[in-house]
Each structure stands twice: as structure tokens, then as C-alpha cells.
Amino acid sequence: MKIAVIIPCYNEEACVAEVFNEISNIKIPNCYIQPVFINDCSKDNTLVLLQSYNALVLDLPVNLGIGGAVQTGFKYALLNNFDIAIQLDGDGQHPSDQIINLIQPILTNEADIVIGSRFLLKEGFQSTFTRRLGINYFKFLNKFLIKKTITDNTSGFRAINYKALKEVCNYYPDEYPEPEAIILFSLNNLRIKEIPVIMRERIGGQSSISSFKSIYYMVKVSLAIIFIYLRLKLNGKRSAV
């Protein structure tokens, strides 16, 4: 099993070292784990730092935003015949030691997409109150559309198999892709499973969503969710673009 761990980085010099070490130290039997960093035009030393560790870095020439960066990693994984792609944020929030749990449902062919959820066990860093309001809103919106409860729609800690990989290389949202991608997966008849994970508070860097932008975030993601739902429904579940 070839597993790509995709880590989008934007000004993450404070924590890439730790993330790189953590992932390099993971040993899973019969699995080859390759960390793939994507430098989304960081203004700090993220790129130099990663290169000094001889890490695999895909260096984007222009800033694409989190979705475009992650998709670059997906494309790399597809081109190089990886079986599983894992998305992990560069800020150290996602517990890389739980990767083994994340891929388990894919290895046993129980699911095509596995999402690490903070809210299944309600342990660890639970995000702020206002954020949780937003997360609950997406929970209900997505439940209404796909008739399935996803407790943590905004979680970026995910593993996807080859089937899902082909789908996300074809289309993946640019900004705030997580809640929208769930609709995309679901309408393409991919099986989604959530497992409980314990997340940490970010080590460094900045969230891609500041409170100032949160209204825009809600509106944009809501529109994106509704439109991708309509697009996939109207196109008879053909892949979007």
C-alpha cells in the first residue's frame, strides 16, 4: 500500500519540522508512507525549511488557497499511483499518530473516504463556540441534502482511496473545500465513514478562517454546497467541472 500524506502549507514554518518528523516516524506494516508537502506561496521560510529536510515539496508558483493546494497533492498521488491519500493540515492540529486508525476502514474496504471527527467522542480540542455553531449548521445542511449525518464536516483530517482520488483530481473546490467535498463524495456514491480523533490546538500559523471572514465563509460554502448538489443532481451524477 502506498500512502501519500498531503500537507498543505501556508506560512507554517513554526510547525512543519514537527509534522515532518512525526510522519516520518510512522511505521505501518506493509505500507509505504510518503509525506507530500505543498508550499502554497508561503511568505516565510516554510519552503527552505522543508527543502533542508529533503522533504518532498510541491512548490506552487502562485497562491491557490487550501483547496487548490490540497488538489495538487491529490494529483501527485494519482500520477504516482498511490493507493491512499491522507489530508493533514500543516499546523499540527491533526494527530498524525492516528493515521493508522484513519486508513483502517479503507484497508478493510468499509469506506472510500474516512473523516477524522472531533465530535464523535467529544474529546480533545473542540474549537470555539462560534465555530461549533457553524459546524452544526453544516451538519444540518449536509444532512438535509445527503441524508447522512457527518458530525465534523469541516474536518480536514481525511483519508481517501484511489476511487475517491480520481474524483477529487477531476474537481475540488478552491476555497474552504471540506464541507463541499462531502456532497461531492456522497453524490458520486462513495462511502463516507467517520472515526473519532482527538485534535490538538494549532501549534503555530493562522487558521485560514479569521472571525472577520467567517460571514463570507458561511455564505460562500453554503452557496457552493447548494450549487454542487444541484450540478451533480442535474448532470445525472456525472462528475462535476
Place this chain on the structure above:
Amino acid sequence: MENVVPYKIQIISIIGALLFMFFIFRLITKGKLREEYSIVWIICTLILILFSVWRNGLDIIAKFLGIYYAPALVFLAAIFAIIIFLVHLSVVNSKQQRQIKDLAQNIALLKDKLENKRND
């Protein structure tokens, strides 16, 4: 309904439209404007010239459509055309954004490939 449009403004608008047409043509020949985007501007200029020459045209069409105040028709048509064109530009913009994203991703992937080749 004679003389609704004074001669002076008629001459000014014909000259203005011709200058505009000339400006568009110059942009195309200099390669600063692509032909497909110039079509809409050429059509607009032709319409402008048509109504500058055909003095009563505006009134006749306004009457036909039941518009009491003929100049209102000009504004209506102009605003409608502008909105359509702006939507068109947004579509073009979205398409370019997607193309730029694809290009950027491919550059990142190729850079990595090149790096590997060099290290071999």
C-alpha cells in the same frame, strides 16, 4: 416628430461613435484586444452610428414598444447590454481562474519531476 434630435448632437454622436470604432480597431491591430471580445463593441458602435444617422429611429421604436419617453429606451438598452457583458466577463474570469489553477499545479508537479531528474 421632425427635429427631435438637434443636428449638433447628431454630428457629435456620429463622430464619437466613429472615434470609438477607430479606438477598438487600433486595440485589435496592436494585439491588445482579442477579436472575440471586440465583436460586442463593434456591434454596439454600429448601433450607435445607426441611430445617429437614422434620426427618427429611436422615437419609432420607443413608440412601437409603448415607451413614452424615448431616451429612456437608450438607458434601458444600454444598462441591459452592460449587465450582460459584465456577466460574460465574470464567466471568462472564472474560466481563466480554473486555467491558472491547473497551470500552477502542473508547474509544481513538473518542478518536482525536474528536481528528481537532476538528483539522479
